[in-house]
Structures are given as structure tokens and as C-alpha cells.
Amino acid sequence: MGKATGFIDYKREEAQERNPKTRLQDWNEYSAPFSDEVLQRQGARCMDCGTPFCHIGMEIGGATSGCPVYNLIPEWNDLVYKGRWKEALERLMKTNNFPEFTGRVCPAPCEGSCTVAISDPAVTIKNIERAIIDKGFENGWITPRIPKKRTGRKVAIVGSGPAGLAAADQLNQAGHSVTVYEKSDRIGGLLMYGIPSMKLEKRVVERRVNLLNEEGISFVTNTEVGKDITSTELNKQFDAVILCTGAQKHRDLVIEGRESKGVEFAMDYLTLSTKSLLDSDLKDGQYIDAKGKDVIVIGGGDTGADCIATALRQDCNSIVQFGKHPQLPMARTSNNLWPEYPHVFGLEYAHKEAKAKFGEDPRQYSIQTKKFVSDENGNLKELHTIEMRKVRDESGMFVYEEIPGTEKVWPAQLVLIAIGFEGPEQEVLKEFGVHVQNRKVAAEYGKFETSVDGVFAAGDVRRGQSLIVWAINEGREVAHKVDHYLMGASTLPSQLAM
Ligand SMILES: Cc1cc2nc3c(=O)[nH]c(=O)nc-3n(C[C@H](O)[C@H](O)[C@H](O)COP(=O)(O)OP(=O)(O)OC[C@H]3O[C@@H](n4cnc5c(N)ncnc54)[C@H](O)[C@@H]3O)c2cc1C
Ligand code: SF4
Structure with missing residues (x-):
């Protein structure tokens, strides 16, 4: 195992990020790498517990707990602690074809079920995974593996x-x-x-x-x-x-005024932005531009957060994100215990950026959009909402009902629909x-x-x-x-x- 008392001696260090105000000026990754020294210390926090839930991916209560590719996490944590990076890479590549993707964007269900996380913050597994593979590429340890024999199939x-x-x-x-x-x-x-x-x-x-x-x-x-x-x-x-x-079939929001110019699907918005960035560094103008607009993202998930980060980089005038559900609790509740994925409040990279630019978290909770309203030219000008609350119906099931008197009108020239697929x-x-x-x-x-x-x-x-x-x-x-x-x-x- 790593260091026998590592989880007592060292605190978890959160993933490093570039300054939100600086990173809004470019389209490069917001995360920043840890030094080897920090990573070795973080690897040392792994207890190598006898039954590592972190590497056994399963679904509990509709959410993923543990690593679905069964990454050999305790093994590579130990190797990283000892500075044996190349061996850690070999262990990692046994189970995961693309750790450079998961080490960047996986929501890390492994960390929610890490044994240290029963009482302390989890081992920083995802960052260690990313560091192992990035080092593999930097040091030229990843080379083409050309199969020696072909089957003819x-x-x-x-x-x-x-x-x-x-x-x-x-x-x-x-x-x-x-x-x-x-x-x-x-x-x-x-x-x-x-x-x-x-x-x-x-x-x-x-x-x-x-x-x-x-x-x-x-x-x-x-x-x-x-x-x-x-x-x-x-x-x-x-x-x-x-x-x-x-x-990838979009889910639409079919309500009054949906045809207004300026109501777009999140996926079209994100796809065009990346394509234009790659094709011409945004010079071709072939994307939906949020510049100077009041933008509302409908949908409280990750796709919505990605829209926020994109709109901020396009220099929108304001940004709000609507979510149907109430705000998550600050800590696990009694019906969301370890090793389940922790459903707790957090600030995504995009929310931190919105806060840095406009001074507040852009999220609005328990809110429903009632209609879009456009001007005489068909351009979207505002959006009407009402607040919702969760109640039990006669059969005891949770349902949402509107709260009378909470109607609100929001100015908006661009709305992005991110309510799933x-x-x-x-x-x-x-x-x-x-x-x-x-x-x-x-x-x-x-x-x-x-x-x-x-x-x-x-x-x-x-x-x-x-x-x-x-x-x-x-x-x-x-x-x-x-x-x-x-x-x-x-x-x-x-x-x-x-
Ligand atoms: C905006 C957004 C952000 C996300 N962020 C994250 C994240 O941070 N972390 C995470 O773990 N997951 C994230 N996800 C989910 C994750 O990206 C998907 O679960 C994953 O990509 C699914 O992989 P896939 O290979 O099954 O399909 P996809 O990645 O959807 O790929 C399917 C491919 O098939 C192609 N295709 C479809 N039909 C045809 C056809 N007839 N002929 C030829 N090609 C065809 C499509 O063009 C597409 O390229 C995100 C999803 C979205 C929408
Ligand atoms: S972050 Fe890595 S180790 Fe954790 S669940 Fe995702 S792929 Fe598995």
C-alpha cells in the first residue's frame, strides 16, 4: 500500500484550476496540473483497503458508484506514491483505453465510494489518473502498438x-x-x-x-x-x-413562443462553437453568438454548464441557468449514504466562471418556463417563468406543483435548451x-x-x-x-x- 498512515498525515488537495477571470479569455483547459510531489502525497492517502469499492463500478439508486472500467486504483496509487510512474501507467492501461479523457472529464464516481471518504475527503483519484497518462505521453512511453498478426476478419x-x-x-x-x-x-x-x-x-x-x-x-x-x-x-x-x-436526439421544450428566433438547442450551440473554433479560430462566424446578449440556459445539468462556459467566453451580457429541481444539500443525507454517488451541492467550473464575471452563481432552482415572447420581428425578447415545489400526490408519489404568485419575466435574446435527450x-x-x-x-x-x-x-x-x-x-x-x-x-x- 501507499503510506500506512498517509490518510491521517495528509489532507486532500483539490484539483488545481487556472484563475477563472484569466481562463475566460481563451478556450484552453481550465484545469491545471499538480506537481509530482503533491501527487505522490495524494497517492499516499490511499489506504489500499481490503475491499476497494472505488474500482468496482455498479449502479446504486440509479447513479454510478465506483469505477465502471474497474481501474486498478489502489495499485496505481501505490506506484505513484513510490514514484514508479511507468509501472503505474502499465497498470492503468490494462483497464482503461483512454485515461486522458476520463482523467479530465469523468465525474469520478470512484471518489464517492473511496473508503477514506467514509469520514474524510476522498483520495484525489481522477487527478492521479490524468497525471499518469499525461506523463506517459510527455515521456514518449505511449507508442503505437501495431498488431503482429492479422486474423483476416x-x-x-x-x-x-x-x-x-x-x-x-x-x-x-x-x-x-x-x-x-x-x-x-x-x-x-x-x-x-x-x-x-x-x-x-x-x-x-x-x-x-x-x-x-x-x-x-x-x-x-x-x-x-x-x-x-x-x-x-x-x-x-x-x-x-x-x-x-x-x-443525441434532442429533447425539445414545446411551449408557447418556441418558434422565436434565438431559442436554440444546447447541442447545436456547443457543436457549432467547437467546429468554428477548430476550423478558423472563430473567424468564419459560423456559430451561434452570445456576445452582448442576455442568455438563459434551460436545464440544470452538465450540458447546461458547458453552455454557460461557452457563452461567457463569447462575452454575453448576462447568464442564468434554470433547473427544475431544488438546490442539492451541502452534505450527504441519510438516503444518500456511502458508497453511493454523493448528490451534494458543488460549483462546476462554469459556475465559478460566472461568479467571477458577474459576482453570483447563475443557477435558479425549482423553476419552470411557461412561455417565450418575441418582438414584432420574431426575435426572442423575454421568457416567462413560475416557481415550483415538490409535494406528494394522493398516491404518495413526489410531483411538482406551481406556486401561485411567483410568476416572473426575464429579458433574454438567447435561450439554450439543455433538458436532456x-x-x-x-x-x-x-x-x-x-x-x-x-x-x-x-x-x-x-x-x-x-x-x-x-x-x-x-x-x-x-x-x-x-x-x-x-x-x-x-x-x-x-x-x-x-x-x-x-x-x-x-x-x-x-x-x-x-
Ligand atoms: C454536452 C455534453 C457534455 C458531456 N460531458 C460529459 C462529461 O463531462 N463527462 C462524461 O463522462 N460524460 C459526458 N457526457 C456524456 C458522454 O459524452 C456520452 O455518454 C458519451 O460520449 C457516449 O459515447 P458513445 O460513443 O456511446 O456516443 P457518442 O459520443 O454520442 O458518439 C456517437 C457518434 O456516432 C455518430 N453517428 C451517429 N449516427 C451515425 C450514422 N448513421 N453514421 C455514422 N456515424 C453516426 C455521431 O455523429 C457521433 O459521433 C456529455 C454529454 C454531452 C451531450
Ligand atoms: S475518474 Fe477514472 S478511476 Fe474514477 S471512475 Fe472515472 S475512469 Fe474510473
């Missing part, structure tokens, strides 16, 4: 998000010839277009994609399966197909003729087989909008199944086979 993967990329990586290493089809102009799914550069710089995504390409994976961009190439063609050309098309786009699923349940592909976790022979599904298209670390988990597991399907056996790792 061909696999097509539709969609290049983390699920598709993880499946491609595993199957390529097993010697199969893998082609990834992507309808967008860049590879990465939501890693590229969705999560903004301030959270995950796109050079980090491109570095991994280039490496996978060097290792033998073929990428075909600007190609929508179902339009530019049919399922029949793919089924004919490949021995197996994996659908990793995500769950309805599920996967259906066209490509119809194209393959796979069974669908609740809009998602019907394919059992662990088997990943769809109703069509040779066609598998993994990631958000199968489980609905989730997390990158779950997408990587599913990519790895579906690869094991597909390898087995093609070869009759598989030596690829699987947690489910353990």
Missing part, C-alpha cells in the same frame, strides 16, 4: 464516440481489421463535438485518434451509414458490425432493422447482440445518455463478444468473464 463500427473508439482499439489489438464510420467531419463523437475545449482540448482527442490510426484502424468521416452507405453494403463487406451511434436517432436503427425498446437498441448488457445476426450495439445507443467511462466499458465488453463471435473464443479482457 473485418469489423465495421458505426459512430466514433468513446464506445466506438474503445471497441475499435480492442478489436484491432486482437488482429481484426477495423473500419470506423462517422457522419461528422471529425472523429470523437461527443468527445469532439459536445464537450467543449475548456474541459477537454481537442488536440488530446486528435492525439489518440492519430495513434489508433497508426496502429491500423481506418477512419471514414463525413459518411452517414444509412445515407452514404447502406447497411446491406456494410453487412456484405464486413464479418460483424457494431452500432455505437450514441443517443430523447434517446438515439432512429433512422440508422431502422436501416439495420434491429429491435428497439424505449427508443434504445434492444441488446442485453453483457451480450450486446441485437436482433440481427452479426450486428452488435454498445454505448449510449444501447444504454441511453450516460458517461464516457461507461461508453469505454461497453466498447471493451462488446469487443470481447465480437472477438468471440468471429473466432469462437477470445483472449480480450472482460470484467464480465471474471
Whole structure:
């Protein structure tokens, strides 16, 4: 283990961040690295407890607890404490194909179930993970691993998000010839277009994609399966197909005035911003601009927070975020105990930035939008709301009811709808003729087989909008199944086979 008394001797040090006012001037990552000395001290806090909940990913009460890719956390914490970084990297790469993504943007359910966190702040697992992989790249320890033998089997993967990329990586290493089809102009799914550069710089995504390409994976961009190439063609050309098309169908807010100019979907806003930044450093003007506008983000989640950070960098005039739910408690409550994911109040990077710029947290809780109002030219000018409270109905279920007299009018020229996703786009699923349940592909976790022979599904298209670390988990597991399907056996790792 790390240092036997490390969790007593050292306090948790929170992740370093660049000054919010400074970082608002650019689109670079907001986080800042720790020094090796700090990281070794933080690694020493790991107790190497006999039953490390941190590395056993599961769902409790609808939220993730522990690491879904079963990262060998106590092992690499110990190696980092001892300064044996290269060995820590080897341990990390055994379970996680892309720690440079999760080490930056994973919500770290591992930390919520860290044993130290029963009574003290958790070990800073996510930052250690990021430092290990960043050091691996900086020191040239990450080099292309070109498979020595090819099996002659061909696999097509539709969609290049983390699920598709993880499946491609595993199957390529097993010697199969893998082609990834992507309808967008860049590879990465939501890693590229969705999560903004301030959270995950796109050079980090491109570095991994280039490496996978060097290792033998073929990428075909600007190609929508179902339009530019049919399922029949793919089924004919490949021995197996994996659908990793995500769950990006917008959920709309259909209320009076929705047609007003200036009411946009969050995903369109985020995608165009990143694309313009990458294409032309924002010089082409091909994005939705918040400059000088009063902006309201409807939706209290992470996508909403990413919209806030983007609007602030575009120099909006004001920013507010509406959430349907009440503010979270400051500490765990009796119905959210360890090792569950802690549902507690926190300031996201975007909220800190809004506070630095405008002096207050932009979030408004328990609020419902009633209607949008536009001017005589159809341009949005205001938004009407009412406050809500949570009550029990006759059957004892919690429901929201409006509080009379709390109506309010908010000036707004740009509204971003970030109220989640309805599920996967259906066209490509119809194209393959796979069974669908609740809009998602019907394919059992662990088997990943769809109703069509040779066609598998993994990631958000199968489980609905989730997390990158779950997408990587599913990519790895579906690869094991597909390898087995093609070869009759598989030596690829699987947690489910353990
Ligand atoms: C704004 C936003 C921020 C997020 N932030 C975080 C975060 O900080 N941390 C975290 O863990 N998770 C985050 N998530 C969730 C996470 O990004 C997803 O759970 C994850 O990317 C799902 O991976 P995936 O590979 O299943 O699908 P996706 O990443 O959605 O990729 C699917 C890909 O398939 C492509 N595709 C679809 N149809 C076709 C077709 N017919 N032909 C070819 N290509 C096709 C799409 O263009 C897309 O590139 C965020 C999500 C959003 C929307
Ligand atoms: S991938 Fe996420 S859950 Fe797993 S160790 Fe890293 S931060 Fe924790």
C-alpha cells in the first residue's frame, strides 16, 4: 500500500484550476496540473483497503458508484506514491483505453465510494489518473502498438464516440481489421463535438485518434451509414458490425413562443462553437453568438454548464441557468449514504466562471418556463417563468406543483435548451432493422447482440445518455463478444468473464 498512515498525515488537495477571470479569455483547459510531489502525497492517502469499492463500478439508486472500467486504483496509487510512474501507467492501461479523457472529464464516481471518504475527503483519484497518462505521453512511453498478426476478419463500427473508439482499439489489438464510420467531419463523437475545449482540448482527442490510426484502424468521416452507405453494403463487406451511434436526439421544450428566433438547442450551440473554433479560430462566424446578449440556459445539468462556459467566453451580457429541481444539500443525507454517488451541492467550473464575471452563481432552482415572447420581428425578447415545489400526490408519489404568485419575466435574446435527450436517432436503427425498446437498441448488457445476426450495439445507443467511462466499458465488453463471435473464443479482457 501507499503510506500506512498517509490518510491521517495528509489532507486532500483539490484539483488545481487556472484563475477563472484569466481562463475566460481563451478556450484552453481550465484545469491545471499538480506537481509530482503533491501527487505522490495524494497517492499516499490511499489506504489500499481490503475491499476497494472505488474500482468496482455498479449502479446504486440509479447513479454510478465506483469505477465502471474497474481501474486498478489502489495499485496505481501505490506506484505513484513510490514514484514508479511507468509501472503505474502499465497498470492503468490494462483497464482503461483512454485515461486522458476520463482523467479530465469523468465525474469520478470512484471518489464517492473511496473508503477514506467514509469520514474524510476522498483520495484525489481522477487527478492521479490524468497525471499518469499525461506523463506517459510527455515521456514518449505511449507508442503505437501495431498488431503482429492479422486474423483476416473485418469489423465495421458505426459512430466514433468513446464506445466506438474503445471497441475499435480492442478489436484491432486482437488482429481484426477495423473500419470506423462517422457522419461528422471529425472523429470523437461527443468527445469532439459536445464537450467543449475548456474541459477537454481537442488536440488530446486528435492525439489518440492519430495513434489508433497508426496502429491500423481506418477512419471514414463525413459518411452517414444509412445515407452514404447502406447497411446491406456494410453487412456484405464486413464479418460483424457494431452500432455505437450514441443517443443525441434532442429533447425539445414545446411551449408557447418556441418558434422565436434565438431559442436554440444546447447541442447545436456547443457543436457549432467547437467546429468554428477548430476550423478558423472563430473567424468564419459560423456559430451561434452570445456576445452582448442576455442568455438563459434551460436545464440544470452538465450540458447546461458547458453552455454557460461557452457563452461567457463569447462575452454575453448576462447568464442564468434554470433547473427544475431544488438546490442539492451541502452534505450527504441519510438516503444518500456511502458508497453511493454523493448528490451534494458543488460549483462546476462554469459556475465559478460566472461568479467571477458577474459576482453570483447563475443557477435558479425549482423553476419552470411557461412561455417565450418575441418582438414584432420574431426575435426572442423575454421568457416567462413560475416557481415550483415538490409535494406528494394522493398516491404518495413526489410531483411538482406551481406556486401561485411567483410568476416572473426575464429579458433574454438567447435561450439554450439543455433538458436532456430523447434517446438515439432512429433512422440508422431502422436501416439495420434491429429491435428497439424505449427508443434504445434492444441488446442485453453483457451480450450486446441485437436482433440481427452479426450486428452488435454498445454505448449510449444501447444504454441511453450516460458517461464516457461507461461508453469505454461497453466498447471493451462488446469487443470481447465480437472477438468471440468471429473466432469462437477470445483472449480480450472482460470484467464480465471474471
Ligand atoms: C454536452 C455534453 C457534455 C458531456 N460531458 C460529459 C462529461 O463531462 N463527462 C462524461 O463522462 N460524460 C459526458 N457526457 C456524456 C458522454 O459524452 C456520452 O455518454 C458519451 O460520449 C457516449 O459515447 P458513445 O460513443 O456511446 O456516443 P457518442 O459520443 O454520442 O458518439 C456517437 C457518434 O456516432 C455518430 N453517428 C451517429 N449516427 C451515425 C450514422 N448513421 N453514421 C455514422 N456515424 C453516426 C455521431 O455523429 C457521433 O459521433 C456529455 C454529454 C454531452 C451531450
Ligand atoms: S475512469 Fe472515472 S471512475 Fe474510473 S478511476 Fe477514472 S475518474 Fe474514477
